[in-house]
Structures are given as structure tokens and as C-alpha cells.
Amino acid sequence: MARKGFMKKIRKVLVANRGEIALRIIRTVKEMGLDTVAVYEKPDSEAYFLRFADQAILIGEGPRRDYLNIDKIIWAAQKSGADAIHPGYGFLSENPELAAACEESDIVFIGPPPRVIRDLGNKVVARKIMEKAAIPFVPGTGTLSAGDAGLAEAVAFGKTCGYPIMLKALAGGGGRGIRKIEGEEELRSQLPQARSEARSAFNDDRIYIEKCVESPRHVEVQILADAHGHVMHLGTRDCSIQRRHQKLLEIAPADLPKNVLDAMHRTAIQAAREAGYVNAGTVEFLVDPKTNEFWFMEVNTRLQVEHTVTEILTGIDLIRQQILMAEGETLDIPEERIHLVGKAIQVRINAEDPKNNFMPEGGKRVEVYQSPGGPEIRLDGIVYQGYKIPTDYDSLLVKLTVRGYSWQQTIQRLKRALKDFLIVGPKTTIPFYLAICDDKDFRNGCFTTDYLDAHSELFNYPEPEREIAKLSKLIAEIHSRKINPYAY
């Protein structure tokens, strides 16, 4: 990390991640004329992103173990002579220990300082910081006391604030460790369970409570901050369309009145300042769709999966900015450079069966892969013809980001691009996104975090069937049987 007044030029970046985000980072690093080092676990030996790095270092047998092993990452950096580490998203990206280990080893961590990650990663500390800055908060409690005392605090909160309320694990995040409680009785039975779940998931059973805003929208602000006290925003993203708190489809900018957006941008900048934020981050808000009131949720101290919509809209390379910020450069993007023209949408094309609870298609091979192109289409993927869906890692094939001038044009472009994909082998989320594209509420811009629950009919989409694939089956049969059994 870069201290105030301290400048360090980066020459070689180790990417402590895998998959599409590793490739995404490698691309920018190369564009900046720097060297790249990839690390990988053994099951990733065939991975696509490795082919793009200048160097690839095997860090262990995996899976999902060595990518989380700080010692091995530092070792790999030292071995390869990398002087910076980019953590990507997930894995170690929000682990303050990696940032701290980098500091100790004189390696630049491309992200916020460890203290910031630590503070903002603790919901209660984060809340304290934000309260100091008069950032609006969804009413809630501090960490509940252990045992029955905590239960009593929770019951008292329920009485004053009213139900439903949300139980949240202090160490949770990314939608995990959250449960909704409709009444006191449920609270009494669920709290111990939530604790034990949190303990097993995060090794931390601390729980706090927030009032539940029903059918809220989820809107976040991308911010950039340098080590010299400059903070700016790059507009909003609407991530309301989620499945069990996992984002599926993201839109930039959020469709909100200008005065609301302005207020939200200001609040986000203020929050970043208050936290002493450096590098790229995301301030998340809940928005009441009826009143457009918004409340601070949390700060993600890393790059987001959906950063692409911000990039396609602003033309700003967020990873380049992250590297510059980490080097201690001064943020010098002029305000007028930030134009948020048009609408952008990102969808995550996963090898999953939406109809079967988004079950990953691990083990299947992509027999054919053809991707769309043309104006305002961006692809961030690691799939290729012959790609085998991993069973050890996520099933993301490619992220598709499109931009259009108007909302309608953007949807049409998204549809067109989705239809131009040809992926044979695994089932994918493409037909499901196509169903969303044709949904009236979506087209009218009416969606909240309840969108999927309220639109279960979206799952009734027809399985995509290529007529030519069927005909090919017959031609292959005529060929292999040496006669057409359906004609003779």
C-alpha cells in the first residue's frame, strides 16, 4: 500500500486470484507495460487465464485452499520478484491479513490499507464510523451480547422497531449469514441457530440486527480515493436483481432522480473520507423504492464483479486506477471526464441450470463456443471451445456487459448479444436472462431485490433448441448407420 507522500513504481504484479478476474487484471497490467505473475492451484492447471500471464506459479494442490493461503501468495511474489499483489475479488481480497503481510514484505497491496479493510469489514465498527459522519443507517443494534442477554436485546429491538428484522452475522457478507425474522417467536428460535451457523461458516458467532426494509433496491456507488485525500465517485450501480442475495444482473447507473443520485454520491464520498479510504471501493445502499430514501449498508473494500458496467459507462479502467492509487499517484481524473451517458447492463453467464436451482454443470465440456460482438459489447470470460466446467471452482463462463443509449436500446442489445452466443454442452443462464429481457416489469425498470421471488414465471422459459443441432443429429445418424432408418 502507499503511504501519504510515499511513491513506489510497480514493475511486476502478482495476481492472487483465478478465473475471469485474474485475466481481467492481467489485461490491464499488460496494457500498463508491467509484468504479470499468475498463481494457480493444481486443478486450475488447464485454466485459460494462466496463458495470458508472463509467468505462472503453482502454489498447491488446492482446491480453494492455496488461493486463500497468504504465506503461499507472499512466497510466490517473492519467488517471482513481483513487487505488487492484486487480490481481485473473493478469496483474500477483503482479508486485512494479506494487505498487512504485503506491507511487512515490502510488496505493494493493490487495495485499501489493512486498517481500512479491517474497520469496514467489521459491521459494528463500520457502523460507528459512519454514524460519526451522520451517514443514514437502517435502524439496528450493535453486536448482540452472548447468550440470553443477547436474546433479550434482540427482543427489545424487535419491539421498538417492529418486524420484520434481519439477523446478520458480523463476519458475514456477500449475502451470506443473513436471515429474515417475521416475529418474536421466530426470533427466539432462530437466533441460536443463526449463531451456530455463523460459527461454522465464519468461525465467528457474533450477530447484530437490522430493521428489514421490505423489497428494497440495492444500489451502490463506485468510489476512487487516493492517498492524498482526494475522493471521487464514478456513479451508481443497481444490483437489485439477485438470487438469495447473490447478484445476477447489474445495471449502471441506477434509475433514480438526479437529486437522489447526487445525495447518494455525496454520502458515499463522505463515507469513504470518514473511513480514510484509499483505492477503489464500493459503498452499498438500500433504497426504499417508494420513497427513494436510502440507507448505508456496507463498504466493499475491493473491486466488484460488476465493475464492468462502470467501466463501459465511464471509459475509466478501474484496475489501472487501482494500480496508480497503490503507487501513491494523485487522483487526477477531471470531474468533467466523468460522464455517465447511457445505460449499461452486465450479466453473468454461468454454466448452471436456473430451472434446477442454478445447479452448476460441473464436469461438462463446452463443445462449441461462439461469442457475440459488435458495438458496445464487452466480454470478460475464460471459456473456450473444449473448456470443461470445473467441479472445484465457480461455474462462471463469461460476463457479458453491454451499453446502449437508452434503457430500451440497452435491453435490445443485451438480447441480441445473448442470442448471438452459441454454447453447446452445458446448460447456461442465457435463456433465463433472455426471459428477463422480455419481462414487462424489467423493461419498465421496475425491479427490487424481490424481483425473482415475484417473477417465478421467468423460470418457465423454453429450453433453447437449435434447429440445426437437431438436424445434425439426424445427419450424423444417417452417416453412422449408413442408412436413414427413418426413411427406409
Add this chain to the structure above:
Amino acid sequence: MNILPEGRITPRELQRSGVKAVLDKMRRTQGYYLTNTERDLSQSDFKNRIMPHTQILVAPERNAAGYFSLEITGGASVHVDLLRKQMNPLEKLEVLSGHMPDTLFQTLCRGINLFGYRPYPENVIRLTVETFARHVHVWRVFDFLNYIPNMIPVYEEVKKAGRILEAAVCFSTGPEHTNRFYVKKVGEILDVTGPDILLAIKNHGGLGSPGRIGELVRAILQKYPDLLIHYHGHNTDGNEIGRIVAAVQNGAKIVDASDHALTGFYGPPPLLTVVNTLEDYGYPAVGLDKQAVINASNKLRHERPYYRDFESQFFGFDPTVQTHKLPGGATGSSFEQAQKGGFLDRMPEILQNELPRVQIELGNFWSVTPGSQILWTTAANNVVKGARYRDPSDDLKNLMLERYGKFPFYKPAPEIYEAVFGRDWKKIVRREAGYQKIEDVDLDVERRILEHAIGRKATDDELVLYLQHPNDAVGFFKFEEKFGKTWVLPPKVWFRRGGFGIGDKFEFPDVTGKLHTIEIGPSRRTKDGSYMTHLGIDYHPEPVVTPAESEGEKPKAPVALTAKEIGALARMGDIRATLKGIVNQIPVAVGDEVGVGDTLVVLEAMKMLTNIVSDVDGKVSEIFSSPGASVETGDKLMVIEI
């Protein structure tokens, strides 16, 4: 839109002006009209095999040719569409009518037998006609006994649909087949239909001399001068043009012929020759564009080789048809059966002696589906089995019990009844004789059965097809679900034998109009016996897996059992297929006790059901086939433990 020649009738005009106005216009118009009977091309499997790809290819020329109508559906073609072309017969008509908007489509409907081989319930008949009438403008309706009640529901539905009814009288020769008889028959038809119909003389065997046909046409027109007569015949003896000329000279208004590049043995005569000949006699063909007729055949000539496998195996003409009267379709398959059954050497005896004798014995009715099959099978059995009328088919029994309708001239003699029904024949006939009224089926129940079979909702059209040929319709629906609309494929792909060569490349649009290219790449057999073919689909390689055939890919051992051997095996409980056909029904199950005379398997061949009955008492221990399966003569069907 092109200006069409005066006098030509189009679907639009029929829709706009109605049947009567169209028929009146034809009455006023000088000259005669021509129907292209593609469906009746050459009397073999060939005629029903012409693929939609070919029909679409030649559609512009045929549409420009200016026929009165194109006979493109009906007869066995509905069944073959489903079974061997894997195309929805209704969709075929819809697609083709889009390509030939100015041409009337004609069908051949077997009255109560519709497009099948046995009587259908009346509600099925009405629903079927109503459905097909969406695309079919001219309905030729016949009955093999010329028994009018068998045709009435079809008559009524055709009229209701605003389509042109062409009531047919089947024609044959012999002492009973007099002008008086036919004129009277025409009168009976007109009593039912009213005057606004076409009347077809259906000379499916190509029987009689030109003089006989001319005289018949004249006699009918003498009594009914405003009647529009459509003469239909076949070139079986090579003299069809003579009969056509005589028919037109005596006032027939429409005659049948077809593309010279496709027709041939036993088919209709070449259309262009008919036109040129009649022109010389001073009769102009209304609306006909000779160049378009030539262009159509120029295109078709290049396609014909792809259909080589289905060409008739028996070339040349057959003037002896005047004796055996078997129509061409039945002749082709009868020779095929004789060859497979090993009695080819007895064909002259069957055709020249036994068949004419059986015909007289059974009442000298018309040798046309399904009557021709009954006559042939009976005659062949009589000769091959060496005992006349032994093991009669159900169809023969039904015929003799007048379940299909009344004998037109006379009933068979008592000794024939005794040979067929046994000593108690009088009792049986008294008890069972009489017209068989087929009960209506519950369409909702049928629909549910269909939907169960295909595992999804069925459309109204699908129900109609199912009601025609249940097994084959379901087979087709499943095929289409798996393989899509394969009728877009050219015949060189569809009929390819021996596999393709690496690098072979085909271009065709799919049903949506999207253009595709398929290139054949290397292929290999995988461990599990399936076959992996690498296809270049639209220039992207894609492996396509063909699963191993369920019964393994061992080729069927050629079985050359004679009828005698099959009979000997049957007496030991080893039940073999007595003929090549399709298993229609197996009324017994493994473990059932059976006795002498019990029906074990019902085979369908040549449009007829044949029962295989037990020669032994015993218990069914094994069954090797199932309804819908095709079997060759001598194939093992069942074992009975004696």
C-alpha cells in the same frame, strides 16, 4: 401478381366466388383442364416418396404450369408422410401452398377408409376432412364397392368446407360393367350431392379400350349434360393417352397426367404428350403453360436419381392388366411379395388364372384399395397354399359378410362361403352379416391417450393425424421432437446410403429460413458403442453422438424361409412372420395359454391385416416383437411351449 391465363381456377377464386361459380366458369370455358397427379406418379413406393425438398424446388414451375389441380396428398401418402418422410402431412400442404399460391390442391380420399385401409368412425371422418380441407381444394372421393353410404360423410364435410367435391365412380370391365350401371350410379350420387360437383371416372387399372371409355363418358353426359367429368386413368397397358383422347373427345372436362421426368411405369402419361396430342385433335388445354411444364421436368430430371431405391422393380408395361385388373400399386408390391415369399415362378398362374377367377367368384367388384389387396391376397393364398380359400383373412370375411357395403352385382356362391366360413357358414352369415357401422370414438379420450404417449399437450392437427395412424403418428411426433423439421433436407442427404464422405458439404435453410452448412468430418466409434461424428456446423466443429442401436448393430441375418418351412416351424411352436409387414397387434402375452386357432399376432402388410393363428395348444413363453415393429418374412415373433 402475375396475370393468369383466362379460364384458370385459383384458390383465391374458389374462396371468393364459391364452388358453383367456379364450376360454371369451367362449363363456359372452351377446352379441357389437366390435373397433375404427382401423388399417383408411378405405381410403386416411388410415388409417395417425393420429398418436400423436391416439391418445393419445382413449385415455381408447377405453379406457373397452370394445372387445374395438383394431386399432392391423399391415398397412402398421408401415411407415408408420417412413416417414411417424417413430415406432418398438414404442414406439408401448408408449406407447399405458400410456394404455389395459384394452384388448387387435390386429394384422393378412400371414403369411409379416408387415407387408410379400414373404415373410420364417422366423427373421425368429419374431423379429418374438415382439417385437411384447410389446404385441400378438390376432393376425389371413392369407395371400392361404389357404395354411396360409405362416402356420404366425406361428401357432406367437403361441401361444408366450401371445397370442390369430386365424387368418383370406380371403373372396371366385365359383363356387369355396363353404361347403364354407371349412368345409374352417377344418378344415385347426384341425388345425394346435388349438381355442383365434379364426377371422376376412376380407372385406376387403366382398363378398357379408348372406345369403351369414350362411350362411357358419352353415355353419362347424354343423361347429365352439365356434369363436369374428370377422367382418371393409368398407363399400365401403355394405352392411356388413347383413353384420354377418347374421354376428351366425348366431353370429359379434366384429365390426369404428370411430369414427364417423374412418371413412368404404371403411372399417369406424360402431361406434355397429352397436351400436344389433344392440341392436334383441336382441343386446347385451359390455362396451361407448356414451357413451364418443360421447365418443371428439366428440374425434376436431376432429382429423380436420388429416388432410385424406390423405383419399381418391374419395368415395362403390362397389357395383361386387362385380365388380372390389379392396379399398378398392388402389382408392384405383389411381385415384391412373390419374390420374398419364393413364389415368383407362380405369378403368371396367379395373375392370369387365379386372380381373374377369384374376382368373378367374389362378385366382380372394383380392384382398388382395399378391394385389390383382398383379391390379390386371396388369389395368392389359393395358389401358394394349394387349397383355395383356406385361412381367409379377416378382410375377406368382412367383405363377404357385407360389412364394408353391399356387393354391387352379386354375392359369391354358397361354395365360396362354405370354403371361407366352414360348414356352419349359413349360421355365421345369418348371425354376423350386415353393414358394419363403426362407432364414434370419444375424441377427448383419444386426445388423452395421445398426450400420454407423447408426454405433452397435443394440437388439434396432431390429434387428427393420430386418429389416422396412431402408432406411426406418435412415432413421427417423437421423431420431430428429437430431430426437428427434417423435411428441409435434400433427398441426397435423406436417402444417403453407405454414409457420407469426409468433406461432403450440404447447404440448406432450416424451417425458419436460416441458412446452414454442414460438413462431414471424421467419425469414430466410442467405447460404449455409440458413434461420434465430427460435423462442421456452420463452419464450427461440433461432435455429434449417435447412440448405439438398442439391439446392438448386428445386421439382421437374411432369413430365407419358405412358406412351407414357416408352417413347419409353427407346428413346433416357433412362430415366424408369414409375410413382410408391420406388427399391428399381439393379442397374447407371455404366460398366456393358447389353443389351436387362437390369433397370436396380427400383421399388417399391403394395407391388410393378416392373422397368424396358432396351430398348436400351449403356453406363450417368449415374444420377440411388438406392435409397430417391421418384420421380414421368417422373422421370429413368438415361441409357444407345447
